[in-house]
Amino acid sequence: MKIDPSSKIDLSAQIAKAIRDGIIAGTLPVDERLPSEAELADQFAVSRPTVREALKRLAAQSLIRTQRGATGGAFVNRLRFEDAYGQHVTTSTLLLSMNSVSFETACEARFALERACAPLSAKRRTADHLATMRAETHRQAQPGLSDEAFCASDVAFHRALVDAAGNPVLSYQLAGAVEAMQPLMNMITFTARNRATIVEIHTEIANALDVHNACTTDALLCQLADYTESLGKRVFATHNAAKSDGSAEA
Amino acid sequence: MKIDPSSKIDLSAQIAKAIRDGIIAGTLPVDERLPSEAELADQFAVSRPTVREALKRLAAQSLIRTQRGATGGAFVNRLRFEDAYGQHVTTSTLLLSMNSVSFETACEARFALERACAPLSAKRRTADHLATMRAETHRQAQPGLSDEAFCASDVAFHRALVDAAGNPVLSYQLAGAVEAMQPLMNMITFTARNRATIVEIHTEIANALDVHNACTTDALLCQLADYTESLGKRVFATHNAAKSDGSAEA
DNA sequence: GACGTTTAATTGTCTGACAAATGAAAATTG
């Protein structure tokens, strides 16, 4: 791979791209050891700090791992679903907060995706998944629970629902949509009546999954989507009204 | 934010995390200028190369951008959906290839997600989306098209279908599932008869969306999912049989 | 053969330096 020192782009970015392309193309298989930093510096005709900056870029994407010592070095990392979750959730969260995505849009996406895996979950849910969902539902019924804890439990419930589909690709893609919404959900103060309604729907969802009833599960998710959206609409309407109260913003 | 020099973790990783946390928490708003590298080095009591490695990690995640010159520096980047697409697709692709996800699993996830946005697409599709889908369908009918080009056009078609839902969150989440499957699809050699079948379904999907018929669209997507999976199953069955032919692998 | 010691390789970090870019201030010119 060639490096162009006269390019507008950082050398470290070019080197990172060259190595990344090798990993994607399969030229550098998993667990393959990259040349040492000194050798890379020679090959690309740059200094070691520049090579290191490139390697740090790749490490930030979990594409490589490094190890010190005699047999150490940088190794192509086997990207695991668990490792990728974190990044995916972080990115999704920032996308929502930085692009002022409406609660409605986020909500719509989230439940559309969740409904997509409901039939699979109804078919494949294990006793474990059901137990998790019921435990979280039970926690959500506790009176002393803070709104944040309630939302966290809500995420755990829906995470279990998604995982029940038994498809890691689905779980990964949905993790972003479901977990990234938590900050938005946290802004909603749930009254006792709100919580009771949600807990009831959660209970029914668990029951529907128990008997492998995909249709009812889907209907309940629709119900939950509508209810969540109506709650959010009310909260954010007053929120925005209060915010634009003192400003000249149209 | 505190840095622990005695930790097992790289200083640059700790510093990157500290800054990243600030961005996520909103302490560092979009377009905010970070202190210069020299100032950061002072604040964290490390050297400039260490600070730079931390900044490169953040740059790799598109969390900051840097600019040279008198008024330059590192700025908190507004993460855009378009910027995040690339990373998401790359990560998804690597997840599939490195974890030997079966064609069946990937296919199931992809069509489950795509069906999720079909009702929204049927409701909101614009003339533009329809035109793109029909143009790609037309391209797919060209006899001289390579398998790679056929698959690329297929991705473009489905991308338009997803975008038609008018929900950027949905589009983002699905981009990973749809585009990451392209390398797997490329491994399938499409006969003329295969292509004719797919083109026909694509044509019908466009027609169904034209008249805002969500039900038919969903049915057609199911049909396409079944057909794709059956094609893949046949190809990868012979593929695996050939591969385990000469090895002792059980 | 088992067990400590040395050694070589490699990453992590620091220091100091210079080049390149870039906008702002100062100087020059009409």
Add this chain to the structure above:
DNA sequence: CAATTTTCATTTGTCAGACAATTAAACGTC
């Protein structure tokens, strides 16, 4: 005075060389 050019300070990009920390293998000792 206004417009233009020049100078300059600031900041990132890159380099060179050095030392510390870590680690496994090679070596030596008992």
